[in-house]
Amino acid sequence: MTDNAQLPPQYSPGEVEGPRYALWEKAGYFTADPERDAPTFSIVIPPPNVTGVLHIGHALDHTIIDTIVRRRRMQGYTALWLPGMDHAGIATQNVVERELAKEGLSRHDLGRERFTERVWQWKAESGGKILGQMRRLGDSVDWTRERFTMDEGLSRAVQTIFKRLFDEGLIYRAERIINWCPRCLTALSDIEVDHSDDEGELVSIRYGDGDDSIVVATTRAETMLGDTAVAVHPDDERYQHLVGQTVALPLTGRRIPIIADEHVDPAFGTGAVKVTPAHDPNDFEIGRRHDLPSLTVLDERGVVTAHGPFQGLDRFEARPAVVDALRELGRIVAEKRPYLHAVGHCQRCGTTVEPRLSLQWFVRVAPLAQAAGDAVRDGRVTLHPAEMNARYFAWVDDMHDWCISRQLWWGHRIPVWYGPEGEVRCVGPDEEPPAGDGWRQDSDVLDTWFSSALWPFSTLGWPDDTPDLHAFYPTSVLVTGYDILFFWVVRMMMFGLYAMRDRPPADSVPFRDVALHGLVRDATGKKMSKSRGNAVDPLDWIDRFGADATRFTLARGANPGSDVPVSDEWAAGSRNFVNKLWNAARFALGHGARVPRRRPDPAALSAPDRWILSRLSSVIAEVDRDLDRFELAKACDTLYHFAWDEVCDWYLELAKIPLNAAVDHPDDAAAQTAAEATREVLGLVLDNLLKLLHPVMPFVTDELWTALTGEESVMVAAWPRLSFDDPVAEAELSAVMRLVTEVRRFRSDQGLRPSQRVVARLRGLDGSAAAGHEEAVRFLLRLTPPADDFTATAAIEAEGVTVELDTAGTIDVAAERRRMDKDLAAARKEADQAQAKLNNPSFTAKA
RNA sequence: GGGCGCAUAGCUCAGCGGAAGAGCAUCCGCCUUACAAGCGGAAGGUCAUAGGUUCGAACCCUAUUGCGCCCACCA
Numbered sequence: 001m002t003d004n005a006q007l008p009p010q011y012s013p014g015e016v017e018g019p020r021y022a023l024w025e026k027a028g029y030f031t032a033d034p035e036r037d038a039p040t041f042s043i044v045i046p047p048p049n050v051t052g053v054l055h056i057g058h059a060l061d062h063t064i065i066d067t068i069v070r071r072r073r074m075q076g077y078t079a080l081w082l083p084g085m086d087h088a089g090i091a092t093q094n095v096v097e098r099e100l101a102k103e104g105l106s107r108h109d110l111g112r113e114r115f116t117e118r119v120w121q122w123k124a125e126s127g128g129k130i131l132g133q134m135r136r137l138g139d140s141v142d143w144t145r146e147r148f149t150m151d152e153g154l155s156r157a158v159q160t161i162f163k164r165l166f167d168e169g170l171i172y173r174a175e176r177i178i179n180w181c182p183r184c185l186t187a188l189s190d191i192e193v194d195h196s197d198d199e200g201e202l203v204s205i206r207y208g209d210g211d212d213s214i215v216v217a218t219t220r221a222e223t224m225l226g227d228t229a230v231a232v233h234p235d236d237e238r239y240q241h242l243v244g245q246t247v248a249l250p251l252t253g254r255r256i257p258i259i260a261d262e263h264v265d266p267a268f269g270t271g272a273v274k275v276t277p278a279h280d281p282n283d284f285e286i287g288r289r290h291d292l293p294s295l296t297v298l299d300e301r302g303v304v305t306a307h308g309p310f311q312g313l314d315r316f317e318a319r320p321a322v323v324d325a326l327r328e329l330g331r332i333v334a335e336k337r338p339y340l341h342a343v344g345h346c347q348r349c350g351t352t353v354e355p356r357l358s359l360q361w362f363v364r365v366a367p368l369a370q371a372a373g374d375a376v377r378d379g380r381v382t383l384h385p386a387e388m389n390a391r392y393f394a395w396v397d398d399m400h401d402w403c404i405s406r407q408l409w410w411g412h413r414i415p416v417w418y419g420p421e422g423e424v425r426c427v428g429p430d431e432e433p434p435a436g437d438g439w440r441q442d443s444d445v446l447d448t449w450f451s452s453a454l455w456p457f458s459t460l461g462w463p464d465d466t467p468d469l470h471a472f473y474p475t476s477v478l479v480t481g482y483d484i485l486f487f488w489v490v491r492m493m494m495f496g497l498y499a500m501r502d503r504p505p506a507d508s509v510p511f512r513d514v515a516l517h518g519l520v521r522d523a524t525g526k527k528m529s530k531s532r533g534n535a536v537d538p539l540d541w542i543d544r545f546g547a548d549a550t551r552f553t554l555a556r557g558a559n560p561g562s563d564v565p566v567s568d569e570w571a572a573g574s575r576n577f578v579n580k581l582w583n584a585a586r587f588a589l590g591h592g593a594r595v596p597r598r599r600p601d602p603a604a605l606s607a608p609d610r611w612i613l614s615r616l617s618s619v620i621a622e623v624d625r626d627l628d629r630f631e632l633a634k635a636c637d638t639l640y641h642f643a644w645d646e647v648c649d650w651y652l653e654l655a656k657i658p659l660n661a662a663v664d665h666p667d668d669a670a671a672q673t674a675a676e677a678t679r680e681v682l683g684l685v686l687d688n689l690l691k692l693l694h695p696v697m698p699f700v701t702d703e704l705w706t707a708l709t710g711e712e713s714v715m716v717a718a719w720p721r722l723s724f725d726d727p728v729a730e731a732e733l734s735a736v737m738r739l740v741t742e743v744r745r746f747r748s749d750q751g752l753r754p755s756q757r758v759v760a761r762l763r764g765l766d767g768s769a770a771a772g773h774e775e776a777v778r779f780l781l782r783l784t785p786p787a788d789d790f791t792a793t794a795a796i797e798a799e800g801v802t803v804e805l806d807t808a809g810t811i812d813v814a815a816e817r818r819r820m821d822k823d824l825a826a827a828r829k830e831a832d833q834a835q836a837k838l839n840n841p842s843f844t845a846k847a
Numbered sequence: 848g849g850g851c852g853c854a855u856a857g858c859u860c861a862g863c864g865g866a867a868g869a870g871c872a873u874c875c876g877c878c879u880u881a882c883a884a885g886c887g888g889a890a891g892g893u894c895a896u897a898g899g900u901u902c903g904a905a906c907c908c909u910a911u912u913g914c915g916c917c918c919a920c921c922a
Contacts, residue, residue, distance in 0.1 A: 009882060177920095195919080202922085218922060231922095265921055273922050282920045342919080355920090390851060391917060398918090486917090523859065523871085525915095556870080557860080561852095565859050569871055576884045587881030637861075637869070652881075741888095748876070748888035782879075 007589065007707070011582035013546025017699045021135055024702075029073075029715045030142045032080035034471035041077035042472035043069055044456050045141065046480045046488070047149065049088035050123045051095050054133045056520045056528065056554075056566070057481065059538035062139050063551040063696070064517060064558055064632055065479045070140055070695035071627060072476075074719040080472050081140060082459050084147035085127055089411040089448035090184060090192075090348050096122050096410070112409050119410050123148075136539060138547050138698045140715070145468070147459040149451040150412070156429045157458035158412045158451050161499055163428040166416075170364045171404075173416075173424070177281040178403050180356035181346040182302035182315075186407040187360050189447060190400055191486055192347045199338035203323055204270060206331045207256075208247035214239065214258065215333050217269035219341055220279070221326070222318040224249070225306040226297035227256055229275040231286055234260035236271050250331050251308070251322070259290050278357045294357055302354050315354070361405040361414060361444070365494065369396040372493035375509050381493070384515045384630045385561040388482065395486050396493075404447045411445030418442065429463075453491035456510040457499060473500070477630075478511040482518060482561060489514060515630040516561050520554070523567035541571055548697035549574035555696045556636040560629075577640060578700050581693070584648050585686060585704040591659050593682035595709055600680055602726065607773065608654040609681040610729035615646055616688055617724040623692055632696070639693055647685060650737060655682055657779050683708065688720045736773045740780045 024030065034040070043065055048058055065081060073079040096119050097107055107115040127148075134141065147154060165171040179188040204217045207230055214230055227249055232239040239258070246255040256275075263286055264273050277287030277294040287294060297306040302315040309325070310318050326332050344353040373396040375381045376389065383389055405414060415427045420438025427433050433441065451458070456478075460469040474496075478489065496510030521527055522534040529535060541550040552574040557564035602610055619642045626635040655678050661668075662675030686708055694701040694714050705714035 007881095010884070216922080220922085263920090268921055275922095280920075280922080282922075285920085341922090387852070394850065394918070482917095521859095525859070559861080562860090567859085567871080570859085572884075573871065576882095579884050580882065583882035583885085585881085590881070633861080641869080648882085649886085744887060745889085751876080 007586045011579050011700060016703045017547050020699050020702050021138060024715060030140050031144055032078050032142055034467045036078045038076055038078045040471050041072040042080040042475045043477055044082045044459055044475055045084060047084045047086035048130055049091055050085050050127050051088050051091045053129055054538060056536045056538050059137060060517060060520050060554045060564055061479060062137050063554045066139050067555060067632060067695040068477060070698060071719060074717060080142055082145050083141035084459060086452055087150040087448060089406060089408055089445060092119060093408050093410040094348060115409055133539060136542050136547060154451060154458045155412055157454050157462055159415045159429040160463045161454060161495060162415055163426050166426040171361060172364060173361050175357060175359045177284040177355045177357050178360050179344060179353045181351050182354050183349050183351040184346060185300055187403055187405060189403050193344040193353050194347050195342045195344050197340050198343040200341055202336040202339040203332055204334040205326055206333050207249060212245060214242060214247060214272050215270045216272045216274040218274055222315055222322045223276045223279045224274055225252060226276045226278050226295040227274045228277060228292045228295055229256050230258045230272055231261045231264050231275050232272050233264040233266040236266045239272060250326055250329060261286050279355055281355050296357060360403050363402040363404055365399045365402050368494035368498055369399045371497045372396050372490055375493060375497060380506055380509050382513050384513060388516055388561060396490060404450050405444040406447055408445050411448060412451055414442040414444050414446060416442045449487055449491055452488055453495040456492055456496055474507055474509050475511045477513045477515055479515045482516040517558055518561060518563035521563050521565045523565055525565055536566060545571045545575040546578060548578050548700045552697055555632045558632040578697060580644055580648060582700060584652060587652060588682045588686050589707060592679050593686060594679060595683040595687045596680040604677055607729045607732050608651060609678060610726040611733040612651045612685055613681060613724040614726035614730050616685055617722040620720045620722055636696060643689055653780060654776055657776060690714060691717055691720050736776055740777055743781055
């Protein structure tokens with residue numbers, strides 16, 4: 001027995017994690033070499049916004065990705081996890097503007113150029129924090145390939161694809177009603193608007209007088225100043241006589257036509273609707289159909305511009321003012337208040353969005369969305385879980401054109417110049433912008449998601465034909481939260497397929513699999529938020545429980561597509577598991593466990609040895625199957641129970657028998673041989689267990705594996721493969737365990753003290769298992785010999801009382817064998833198929 | 848208004864056609880020389896409700912109720 005003074009009885013993550021990460025980085029384990037002769041595996045990070053720090057949701061995402069990547073690396077792939085960050089246009093600009101506001105400045109005080117410099121400066125500070133956090137988490141990212149969406153290379157990719165889309169008519173500029181944030185002062189895309197049912201009012205207003213009057217209902221009374229028509233349904237009998245007439249618009253005296261349009265629902269309200277083409281998307285469409293003028297009555301801040309008493313009022317002040325004025329004129333027919341209806345809010349600042357008529361740039365999405373849908377339909381891309389398909393198809397099959405221009409300063413400037421004669425020229429990355437008087441560049445920038453959409457290939461060097469692009473595109477898996485399925489995943493699909501359309505269809509997709517996870521929630525399933533005070537800071541957990549425990553807690557809850565509840569208690573449970581592992585290793589190392597050079601000969605092994613190896617080989621198959629399906633939670637659960645319940649609770653206890661015997665009888669050669677065999681099995685089991693756990697718990701496993709093998713790092717060890725089925729040993733041990741459990745229960749039920757002598761007399765299981773395991777049973781029960789006749793029923797004498805336990809029963813070894821063979825065969829087959837899929841040459845871009 | 852999903856032990860969730868499971872929490876007993884961040888034992892569920900299919904249903908079908916999420920231009 002060697003002394004184990006080198007390992008303390010409690011694991012201290014803080015002492016291990018920093019040095020381990022430094023070692024990995026220094027050794028270059030994270031760096032993927034595209035020239036290496038091996039299949040490739042690649043994942044691009046969902047780039048965190050530079051606006052802040054990583055939250056627990058990032059920790060979940062990174063844990064899943066790192067687990068996947070580390071396993072592939074061990075399986076021999078050239079595995080790349082490409083890191084980087086997103087410039088997050090509107091979010092970052094808002095943050096920096098807030099900083100400026102503290103100094104009493106606005107961005108206009110600095111001017112565009114100096115403001116942008118200021119943002120870059122801010123990015124340098126904030127981005128550094130994020131990178132440090134990723135190291136603390138243990139992310140095995142390839143730091144040599146770190147990217148930023150505003151990098152020169154990525155900006156070139158943006159310009160390239162913009163030009164291509166423009167030239168092919170898939171990007172156009174048009175005057176449309178768009179979502180406008182009156183606080184951020186920019187256009188927003190449809191999905192950047194969050195709808196909620198808010199309390200408003202529904203007022204019915206009488207337009208015109210007498211028989212020719214008509215009553216309209218509206219929630220936006222203030223916009224009536226910009227009405228240019230009243231619309232009714234063409235089949236509505238009530239208003240037939242008015243269609244084609246004009247009616248006087250109150251407060252303004254303008255006369256507006258009454259028109260008939262299919263869009264109007266005769267059953268809603270009065271069946272008549274005011275038409276304000278400049279301030280409502282539906283009305284805009286009606287206006288287009290009927291050639292109505294658009295009258296803008298609100299400016300970019302939502303302030304009334306129409307001449308008259310309301311001019312200068314904010315939209316929310318103008319509304320009651322207009323209603324009051326109408327009421328005085330006796331034109332308010334009905335008022336419903338509160339009236340609950342859907343109102344759009346700016347995703348970034350919560351301000352009520354204003355539909356606004358303006359000139360913006362759009363992507364014509366129809367053909368791109370069609371392709372994005374097809375790639376999933378024909379199986380080139382697989383969504384996990386498959387339940388997300390419905391949502392995905394519903395989205396891509398009915399997608400509106402994407403408004404991509406933003407009236408911001410932080411972002412990719414739109415590469416279009418306007419000439420003095422009204423010329424419009426889109427400038428590609430290798431072209432000189434037009435020079436000369438009167439030419440100016442579009443002042444807007446692109447939606448931040450425009451550049452994110454290029455991420456899977458822009459980060460690999462596109463539009464250049466680089467070795468990286470060759471080796472790592474398509475990426476293997478995209479791991480992200482379902483909350484950005486539409487923002488990001490769909491758009492990567494559209495742009496990836498478009499940019500890579502020269503490739504064979506199977507290789508044009510941006511990724512093969514999409515593994516969607518949920519949000520991290522608290523222990524009662526509530527959403528985490530700072531204001532609620534239930535948010536977990538991943539760094540806090542890492543400090544208190546260690547990175548491995550933090551990762552394990554997240555991974556253990558990561559069922560595909562569903563939210564992940566966590567709590568301090570569960571993190572503590574994970575920490576306990578890490579410590580359990582630590583102590584198991586400490587025990588094994590202290591008893592001279594070592595990894596055998598060759599696979600042990602089953603004939604030379606004891607039943608417990610064969611049992612644990614048989615179990616180990618099943619566990620490997622199970623873990624492989626689960627990880628191939630992105631079922632992290634299942635894999636973690638399997639490993640947790642195998643390590644704790646089987647290895648620690650039973651095998652290590654059983655191993656003490658031969659190990660102690662060897663110490664007690666130093667001159668007994670047979671005892672020494674038996675102990676040596678057990679040391680090897682112990683080493684083998686520990687070796688494999690540490691490897692299996694390494695992807696999810698990289699630090700502690702690396703530390704222990706290094707101690708076990710003397711090698712540098714488990715990161716570069718080969719992923720376990722072990723075929724060792726022994727149904728007989730499993731049946732035997734199962735009988736022993738049941739027997740022991742039964743007796744323990746009896747002891748506990750009888751309230752026996754440890755000091756009370758207990759004798760179990762066990763007669764042999766008829767023709768089977770436990771018969772040969774008297775010693776083990778005695779040891780596990782701490783029985784006093786002699787107990788020489790074993791029986792199918794265990795008789796226990798305690799305190800002079802004899803109790804018959806109807807226990808072990810008989811074990812049908814043949815049936816056990818059949819059952820396990822069946823399960824194992826199925827598991828193996830699946831694992832092999834998954835392996836075959838990954839080894840398929842078409843999977844890698846390498847020729 | 849459409850679409851999707853969920854209802855299983857006190858809490859959070861696995862199980863998805865063949866004898867009700869896990870983690871945490873609870874109770875009882877143990878400082879047993881790897882680990883008290885531990886060990887052994889226990890208690891706790893007509894698997895939302897009502898029908899149906901089946902030899903057999905937590906699991907499949909139908910309806911109901913209650914939640915959750917996504918999408919949506921009903922003024």
